[in-house]
Amino acid sequence: MSVAVVALVAWPLLRREEALPAPAPAADERRQVQEELDRTLAAINEMEFDRRAGNLSEEDHARLDAEERARAVELIRRRDELGEG
Numbered sequence: 001m002s003v004a005v006v007a008l009v010a011w012p013l014l015r016r017e018e019a020l021p022a023p024a025p026a027a028d029e030r031r032q033v034q035e036e037l038d039r040t041l042a043a044i045n046e047m048e049f050d051r052r053a054g055n056l057s058e059e060d061h062a063r064l065d066a067e068e069r070a071r072a073v074e075l076i077r078r079r080d081e082l083g084e085g
Contacts, residue, residue, distance in 0.1 A: 040075060047065055
């Protein structure tokens with residue numbers, strides 16, 4: 001009898017897991033783009049720190065900073081195209 005009660009209680013819980021919609025591919029892509037953007041912004045901050053600490057020359061900083069900022073702009077555009085999650 002207890003097995004029947006447990007099965008009766010557990011059945012709706014198990015069905016709910018199956019009924020949950022899978023995340024939309026666009027939501028996954030948007031999350032990935034946001035993660036890449038976060039890493040790019042962190043890299044920009046790290047390069048600025050390295051330049052101020054004297055570990056990165058002005059010329060190298062300017063080149064790398066421009067590349068990372070261009071990447072950040074492209075990622076922001078892609079994120080905006082994907083819309084709100």
